[in-house]
Amino acid sequence: MVATGIDTSRDNRRVVVNSLDDVDIETVEQAEPGAGEARVRTTVVGICGSDLHAACGRHPFIELPYRPGHEAVGVVEAVGPGVDESWIGARVTIEPNLACGHCTQCLAGRYNICRELLVFGCQTPGALADSFVIGADRLVALNDDLDDRHAILIEPLATPVHTVRRAAEVVGDLRDRPVVVIGAGPIGLFTLLAARHAGARVVVADLLESKRARAQRLGAIGTFDPAAPDAVDTALGLLGGPAAVVIDCVSRESSVAQAVELVDKGGAVMIVGVAEGATPVPLGLIQDRELALIGNLMYVREDFTAAVELLSSGAVPVDEIISAEFDFEDSAKAFTASADAENVKVLVTVGSSA
Secondary structure (H helix, E strand, O other), rough: OOOOOOOOOOOEEEEEEOOOEEEEEEEEOOOOOOOOOEEHHHHHHEOOOOHHHOOOOOOOOOOOOOOOEEEEEEEEEEEOOOOHHHHOOOEEOOOOOOOOOOOHHOOOOOOHHHHEEEEOOOOOOOEEEOOEEHHHHHEEEEEEEEHHHHOEEEEEEEEHHHHHHHHHHHOOOOOOOOOEEEOHHHHEEEEEEEHOOOEEEEEOOOHHHHHHHHHHOOOEEEOOOOOOOOOOHHHHHOOOOEEEEEOOOOOOOOOHHHHHHHHHEEEEEEEEEOOOOOOOHHHHHHHOOOEEEEEOOOOHHHHHHHHHHHHHOOOOHHHHHHEEEEEEEHHHHHHHHHOOOOOOOEEEEOOOOO
């Protein structure tokens, strides 16, 4: 191992989530990076919607207890054999998808749907700790033009960027095309921004007026309450007709059914939200209208790079997105805050990048 004069014998604090009401800090021995790995001193971690679902016991692929942290920024402090020492001291974020590298999907470049996929901080201990060890191939170096508060948004923005890119592959160029985003939580708002960046005219649905107002501030051409009796007619009126694409960031029976009602024949319904269980879908209409119903999972490096470029462009109003920040010692409060529907992105500050 190569390090930078940092005490490698120190204990490492790490958050463990037993439930939403039981978020604790445990102490473990600081890990040393093995071959191909790096140890990163954490500076900032974001709390994701998946973290909230997991803490509430509602995530189908994350078992409690778990050790969170897949949205992370930090500084490389040590590297293992085979890793370029120039990484030491670099500010980085991470791609948390841990792929096998040899299955059919990995060999095709679609490692986000690796047959053996694990997600760092979901199925493995994550970055909500003083430091963490991860494969050096998961590191993404950060430029100085993105401070930590901007950089922490790269990972959650990459999934909507991936979704919008895949939608365009199905229906064509999205410039001046009508798009509906269902759900104005963090991923929904990032999807709005990514679709707007692609040139789409975007209408956003959410049950809460405050979230609809935020979507308007972020550039939606209109919003509607999906539970209103005239919701579909309102949306079609705002769009001037059916949508080319509907992006469902909620993934419930009602949202999928509404998405199918709103999308044009030959259009695409993109499923981004993680469904809590089996979800009925209107197959008759999907077949009759030749709709594409497409699942979306995470991203690949080109989406990550595009998210960096989008943030660097200034198109993401960070202060509108980051709504609460906590110190590491108050991680339990951060999880509680993430359950507040009025919050968008909750951050935990662990250390300093200096």
